[in-house]
Amino acid sequence: MGGLGWAKTYVLALASEQVSCDIRNQTYSHLQKLSLEYYGGRRTGDLISRISSDTDRICNFLSAHMVDFISDVMMFIFTAIILIRIDPILALAALLPFPFIAWLIQKVRINLRHGFARATNAWSDMVSVLTDAIPGVRVVKAFAQEQREIARFAQANKVVYDNNVRVNRLWSFFGPTVSFLNEIGVLVIWAFGAWRVATGDITVGVLIGFVSYIARFYIRLDSMSGFLANTQRAAASTHRIFEILDRQPVVMEPTNPIAVGKLDGEVSLSGVRFKYGSREVLRGIDMRIEPGELVGVVGPSGSGKSTLVNLVCRFYDPTQGKITAGGVDIRSFAVEKYRRNIGIVLQEPYLFFGTIAENITYGRPTATRAEIIEAARAAHAHNFIVKLPDGYDSIVGERGQTLSGGERQRISIARALLTDPSILILDEATSAVDNETEREIQNALDNLIRGRTTIAIAHRLSTLRNANRIFVLEAGRVVEVGKHEELLDSGGVYSRLYHAQLETKPHVPAAPPPTASLQRVRVVKLD
């Protein structure tokens, strides 16, 4: 028996861990497939909590409770059959408390489920406070807001506490109530049985046998009611997991995707409109970008620049119109394969915890060491990397915190270089760094954009002097197109923006030496 008990515990633990592991994998892989739109409305802590704590609760339920619950149900049914066979009338009396217990279970179940859902949400909120404050600890300390963060966490923690207390209060009432009803049931059986013995309907032996079975019957019932809380806790967690799994990505994969291969870099937008909810951000964009062309996209904040590149990257699909790459609607390509043709350098480069080499090869893990070094040299990153104690094996810390902003940016350029994209997106790639670093990054960018279709978003208009064309966006429409000088001469929106930047500039220091393609004059950022 001991061996069987061990085997049961081991097999259950193994199976539940496997289920839990599968749920985590499935949930996370589904999460990765969801579009940016989904993440926009979610807190990181909530998603982390769903994948970690909620799956853990399900695992706990499966390993510790489910089999016992099933075994109790079976024992309950078998005992009921035996009781009915011993004496159907007494058995009927034994079931008298049942309707009330069933009503109570139903009532408590709904409240427990609701309570656990609230407690789980409160837990997610508390984790969200942590995921918010811990990465931002420098800001917290810089503004001396430690006490405020402690209070914020304490408040979130108090909500968790209050919710758990509320559930426990309900639960602590339910368990003894069921036990009390069971005790009453046993008393009723004794009284009713004694009367039936007195009237000669049954023997004392039958009554004793019946009472011994009824005790088992009520123990099982008591035990089953004890599972109610765990069932409802697991149900609340399952609901939160399925909220993710049931979500469909807004950017859908085509049923019969067209093979992508290596694109030539030609990109066209025709009649592209896009809405975030009811707010229309792009209102009919027409644009054709030739292979290898460097185009700038400028405009005031909210004009739709970032949305435009988000559509080109297929982070979203247009609500109207279409985007083609190499003459094919990009919705006809498998999303992942299409995006392999795109490289992106963001204003705030995101590095993952790991080594420099791992971060450079993020988009192409199969790159050789020679290619890694070559990309780093071209991105002007090699020289600072060799100064680190572990060279390319140096750990960059979470989000690359051990590196400066310029160093992170150069790593991200090396990363983009290594993927050799046909279409390159530069989203304010140089605006978060100082002048000296910007020159370094611009040199790196020169190597990156050479021979590629490049769409560069820039607030500093002077960085686009060498762009083949500049598209000026205003309120979701292209209002001007042309070269830097042409747009300046036309005296339109671009010219106005450019001169506004120059006028807000307090002092023009000696101009830095111009680089091959992207030159820069010190100007104040527009927004």
Next chain:
Amino acid sequence: MNDTTDGSTSIGNEFVFSSDSRGRLVAEDRFGNRHVGLSAMRLFPMSDPDNWIAVFDDKGKELCCIPSVASLPEASAAAIRTTLTNSEFIPVIERIVQISSNDPPCRWTVETDRGDTEFIINDEKDLRRLTQWSVLIVDARGIRYSIPDTRKLNAYSRRAVEWHV
């Protein structure tokens, strides 16, 4: 590897390396130019310690990069290896004699290729698995120790490492 943007353009086999009488690394290029007082650095010291060695001149400018030391003539390879060994101090742990506790902070008594020593580990994160079998340990003073292949340790040492990593 041709590079035009970030310093070094040469690969190591364009030079002949040697050590001078003062133990300094010397490189001679094919035109007979001698570069004295060079230093060497492993670009991938953890993941590929035997390859991709950068050589710097006495001003810290990268002179060349050696993709594979083994591909150099024996004398050149020996000079590079000697320079690396002299410039690095990462003792290789050959045996763990004792660990004071199952949880950090704990004192490790070990035998290394540089002799027996003791050090303190403050945090479990100071032990880092580099590959499936190799481990890097950073002690409380910041000194690093490596275990290139845990399979080559004795049973006690192997269990101790697996416990802590």
